[in-house]
Amino acid sequence: MTLEIKNLTKQYNQQKTGLSDFSITIDKGVLGLLGPNGAGKSTLMKIIATISKPTRGTLFLNGEDIAKNPDSIRKILGYLPQDFGVYPNLNAYEFLEYIAAMKGVGGPGLRKRIDMLLDGVNLTADARRPIGSYSGGMKQRIGIAQTLLNDPKVLIFDEPTVGLDPEERVRFRDLISEMASEAIVILSSHIVSDIETIADEVAIMKSGKLIDKAIPSAIIGRIENRVFETTIAHTDLEAFKARHQVINTSRQAEKTQLRYISNATEMEAGARNVTAGLEDVYLFLTQNQH
Structure with a gap:
């Protein structure tokens, strides 16, 4: 059918x-x-x-x-x-x-x-x-x-x-x-x-x-090896968003934990590569398409 x-x-x-x-x-x-x-x-x-x-x-x-x-x-x-x-x-x-x-x-x-x-x-x-x-x-x-x-x-x-x-x-x-x-x-x-x-x-x-x-x-493979997590100071968030596509944030007492997608060849200090999921690629594609 x-x-x-x-x-x-x-x-x-x-x-x-x-x-x-x-x-x-x-x-x-x-x-x-x-x-x-x-x-x-x-x-x-x-x-x-x-x-x-x-x-x-x-x-x-x-x-x-x-x-x-x-x-x-x-x-x-x-x-x-x-x-x-x-x-x-x-x-x-x-x-x-x-x-x-x-x-x-x-x-x-x-x-x-x-x-x-x-x-x-x-x-x-x-x-x-x-x-x-x-x-x-x-x-x-x-x-x-x-x-x-x-x-x-x-x-x-x-x-x-x-x-x-x-x-x-x-x-x-x-x-x-x-x-x-x-x-x-x-x-x-x-x-x-x-x-x-x-x-x-x-x-x-x-x-x-x-x-x-x-x-x-x-x-999900569209963004393989491009999803990262890191923790930064609250005051650095806007500057970070200017460099990368942030797809999730979690505000903690003194820091902001975030998940982001990056095309950069060099990883941000303190960041770690994480396994991509469908929600990651969904947000990536819908936020980047006009």
Whole structure:
């Protein structure tokens, strides 16, 4: 299964562009989308989900034009938007049965699938409670469950781990990993560690454009041997920033501990070379691209 996106542009008005000549090919597995606010991640996912139409460009799923035939993707789509809403008076069973009816999912196996999904998102014990009484994280988990109701082959998750505690984030990653071999999974998150752990490929976006796309190790390799840590006096920080790209600082009692990227051939006094991570290269690429 392959999703081909070519020269996609979304122009909201003369001042605002959501996507600009965006092209990407997405195969089975998990694609992690990273980018600052306004990068175009949600715009891209809404267009793939056929909720929004592009101004220009084409989208093909296995050679089928999604814009001309949106049902070709809708029937195999699972989508969790960032602003997912629930019906507060329904319990989890009632809500998922309602969403299943909306998606045209039914039959004798439906209840078994709902039970399986509720167990997968750790909501079995609370399934009879009204969703309005759920915490934010629990509502997010019921949103994840409804995304999976129709056994989708294209899954789109926009910030799915917001509100989830670390244990639930691991549970979500395990759930998605099980499905990724048979489906296209597009996952947007501000939690870089989630992307680094689960993604087969990573796409980094900024200002509606694709900056880079590769497997995580290849993207991290862009700054191999260029990430350092050191501790300096507070008063030296601004001068240090003028020489290097500082990507993280931690203020201590008398010093500032910082992590930075450098092209310099000579290492700063007292600095040590450290292993680069996805967050390092993400900050490096998004802060350096205009």
